[in-house]
Amino acid sequence: MTETVLETVGLTKEFDGFVAVNDVDLELTQGEFRGLIGPNGAGKTTVFNLISGLAEPSSGSVRFNGKEITGLDPHEITSRGMALSFQITSIFPELTVRENVLGALHSGEALSNLLSRYGTDETKLDRVDGLLAQVDLDVHVEKQAGELSHGDRKVLELALALANDPDLLLLDEPTAGLSASETDTIKRLLAELRGTVTIILIEHDVDLVMELVERITVLHNGQVLAEGTPDQIQADERVRKIYFRRDH
Amino acid sequence: MWSLHTPVGTVTLNRAVLLVLFVIALLWPVIGVGDFLLFLGALFLAFGLYGASFDLLYGYTGLLSFGHSVFFGVGAYAATFALMDYGQGAFVGLLVAFLATILIAVGLGLIAVRVKSHGFVIVTILIALIAQRLAETYSGITGGTDGIIVSVPDIWIPLLGEYSVFDPTFRYYFTLGVVLVSLFLMYRLVISPVGLVFRMIRENEQRARMLGYNVTAYKLIAFVASGAFAGIAGALATYINGFINASRFSLIVAGDPVIYTMLGGRSTIVGAVIGAVLIEGAGNYVSQVTDAYQLIVGLLLLVMVVVEPEGLIGLWNRLQRRVKRRVRDSTPTPEVTTDD
Structure with a gap:
């Protein structure tokens, strides 16, 4: 049996009487690549916030790597091996690209290295530069992150999420606002990650999702409408009705 | 082209400038500036440390505190009580100032760092206001606005013997020594992985x-470290002045390090020291010429903040980049190596 990395049971979030996420059950096994799709306002980002601790569920629970994490602070959850990349690019603009990733890598042990200089640990530097080479940002290592193009910032955002070798990666629209060639870069990176880490991908580009993931969960009005392989989802009448209507 | 390779290491332009400033500070008493300028030199160094401690909090961690005078004041009073009421020496006084400020900063920090952005600023202002009011109310202890004369006992330096703080040259070097050690410790902190986390929080x-960072905990660390060094600065200023009163806690005093850091340049540590020396020095000279010195210094500062928000060091960096670009543009071969 493959191990369950993430399990949500009856996950629900209410804002002033409006139910944004309603009784969502998700189960992801190790190495799974899951697509999370649904029309605007379906509650996709809220689901991410509930899993990562940015918002507290009104009811329901989240288990990560076999342990209950509901109600923990975001930093406690992420330091257990969960990483999140935000829909709106979230990097450290005045730090260099290398410092960005180095900072991501330090978490958990910064205090115990109080007497050292950051950026002098060779193994860490190798890891940082290796990761930056993997995502094609190695030419920009000394540049301030704020000077990067929008596409490169998105890539850096992904690198930050990858820095600590997470067990679970939550990606919220990593290709939003990117050009076709930039989207291809992200797509290639995601394809390389397939199988090595458990991923949930929120993405508006349905073709991209269909191409990359093994299973898809469709959210509609905060509820799970359907779940299955890309083929099953594409064939599902209810999904076609709300989601593919315009295209098909 | 901006660096000189020597057997002991590479000297960049920035390092050369720092070295020159350091040598000036070191030789200040030797070049015959007189007792008054020695007094001012020591005092400005203490203010510089005060400014640098603020930079640790604002420049690096992004927390704008308008209540830094609390730590300056607590350090000053803690050292005063150690000397006057418990008969301790100057070094113990500094240690007591350091520890007392840490204690106070942990308590206040637990409240302040939980409050987000603008709320933090307001909380620090309130803390300063309350501290000043308390210090004025309990004038039996603090001396109120009239203050207390502080007599510092002679200081025994290992291997060198005993000196009086009334000796201007000794007083200057004593201050310089404490300030340099403090600046060095702060510098080590900001180049450590923890310092990187401070900047990440700011950004x-x-x-x-x-x-995965416990942001609240790191903010508290920055708040306490910053406060502790402000406490040392407060104690030093008291030793130099031989006097302390409740206005140490005032909002004017709280605004000083903000101004030093804005003028010198944030997140540089040394920028605030340069800012302090320039502001206080200018204030001292211009006030001899005209009564409107605060207006003049204020206007200059306003121009500075508008023209170059990154302060003098920002201006200096911009200048270097411009010269570098000009040199590069006028060089026909593309093989110009530049050092940053």
Whole structure:
């Protein structure tokens, strides 16, 4: 049996009487690549916030790597091996690209290295530069992150999420606002990650999702409408009705 | 082209400038500036440390505190009580100032760093106001606005013997020594992985949190470290002045390090020291010429903040980049190596 990395049971979030996420059950096994799709306002980002601790569920629970994490602070959850990349690019603009990733890598042990200089640990530097080479940002290592193009910032955002070798990666629209060639870069990176880490991908580009993931969960009005392989989802009448209507 | 390779290491232009400033500070008493300038030199160094401690909090961690005078004041009073009421020496006084400020900063920090952005500023202002009011109310202890004369006992330096703080040259070097050690410790902190986390919090608090950092804890560390060094600065200023009163806690005093850091340049540590020396020095000279010195210094500062928000060091860096670009553009071969 493959191990369950993430399990949500009856996950629900209410804002002033409006139910944004309603009784969502998700189960992801190790190495799974899951697509999370649904029309605007379906509650996709809220689901991410509930899993990562940015918002507290009104009811329901989240288990990560076999342990209950509901109600923990975001930093406690992420330091257990969960990483999140935000829909709106979230990097450290005045730090260099290398410092960005180095900072991501330090978490958990910064205090115990109080007497050292950051950026002098060779193994860490190798890891940082290796990761930056993997995502094609190695030419920009000394540049301030704020000077990067929008596409490169998105890539850096992904690198930050990858820095600590997470067990679970939550990606919220990593290709939003990117050009076709930039989207291809992200797509290639995601394809390389397939199988090595458990991923949930929120993405508006349905073709991209269909191409990359093994299973898809469709959210509609905060509820799970359907779940299955890309083929099953594409064939599902209810999904076609709300989601593919315009295209098909 | 901006660096000189020597057997002992590479000297960049920035390092050369720092070295020159350091030598000037070191030789200040030797070049015959007189007792008054020695007094001012020591005092400005203490203010510089005060400014640098603020830079640790604001420049690096992004927390704008308008209540830094509390730590300056607590350090000053803690040292005063250690000397006057418990008969301790100057070094013990500094240690007591350091520890007392840490204690106070932990208590206040637990409240302040939980409050987000503008709320933090307001909380620090309130803390300063309350501290000043308390210090004025309990004038039996603090001396109120009239203050207390502080007599510092002679200081025994290992291997060198005993000196009086009334000796201007000794007083200057004593201050310089304490300030340099403090600046060095702060510098070590900001280049450590913890210092990187401070800057990450300044840049993007949410991101730092989502990378697994306990942002509140790191803010508290910055707040306490910053406060502790402000406490040392407060104690030093008291030793130099031989006097302390309740206005140490005032909002004017709280605004000083903000101004030093804005003028010198944030997140540089040394920028605030340069800012302090220039502001206080200018204030001292211009006040001899005209009564409107605060207006003049204020206007200059306003121009500075508008023209170059990164302060003098920012201006200096911009100048260097411009010269570098000009040199590069006028060089026909593309093989110009530049050092940053």
